Amino acid sequence: MKKKSQLTAKNANRYDLYEESVQNVEFEVEFISDTYKKYNKSKCKTIREDFCASAKISSAWVQDADINIAYAIDLDAKILKYAKNTFEKNLTVDQLNRVKLIKGDSLSYKTPKVDSVVAFNFSYWVFKNRKDLISYFKNAYRSLNNNGLLMLDSFGGYEAHQELEERTNHNGFTYCWDQHSFNPITNDLTCYIHFEFKDGSSIKKAFEYHWRLWSLPEIKECLIEAGFKNIDIYMQDWDDEKDEETEEFYKMTKCDADPGWVAYIIATKK
Ligand SMILES: C[S@@+](CC[C@H](N)C(=O)[O-])C[C@H]1O[C@@H](n2cnc3c(N)ncnc32)[C@H](O)[C@@H]1O
Structure with missing residues (x-):
């Protein structure tokens, strides 16, 4: 940069600016690993990054461990080209072999089964009716191993x-x-x-x-209809002293009606 x-x-390159201002992939990779371990007592090795844009999570994922594999999917050929160029600059040959950039529709594209499907920064909100949202969730469900997790985020308030x-x-x-x-x-x-x-x-x-703008209960209902068994909501914690959000997320079933909140949604296949 x-x-x-x-x-x-x-x-300026708008993709660089996006990564710097919106994404925190170190946090996301740790979140994926820790969450999978919490639910399965084993290591998450394979991920599918839907709506991947520059596929920064997938890039960090294959750098995080030698056995990690990532499939990254986006519709936009331009951003995938940018991703390919940055991958070639930053990844070793072995890492490049363990990450697949795919031009495809996350709604229907089939990949080999993975441990976690991740769709962050609210991208699945492109699906504007229940039928399409449930179809997307069914495709994510099919892409998961039996112990697999779908990880989404959401905002509201x-x-x-x-x-x-x-x-x-x-x-x-x-x-x-x-x-x-x-x-x-x-x-x-x-x-x-x-x-x-x-x-x-x-x-x-x-x-x-x-x-x-989907609400959490609507998303939960669509996940259940798509076949997911258990859905947990993790709300972001707030630091009263600093008057800002922290990087901690807590599983909750009831919380304050904050003006603006961000949550992770974890859906289990079984
Ligand atoms: C909000 S951005 C991506 C954010 C990225 N996942 C992140 O965490 O910052 C949304 C991306 O979704 C892609 N996209 C939109 N609809 C899609 C679809 N049906 N299948 C795959 N990618 C799609 C767009 O091309 C765009 O790159």
């Missing part, structure tokens, strides 16, 4: 229903999360990510998402 203080709309812009400063650029429009009749939610730079330039609509 270019020296951050020199970043401008002209020289009353702020999720608001049209708002949230800015976070990073070194050399500002990340802007734009909840641009929300229709309470359908729960259609359109969001953009913009990047702004110190020289006044910006990349508007660097990424756009046309989602349905």
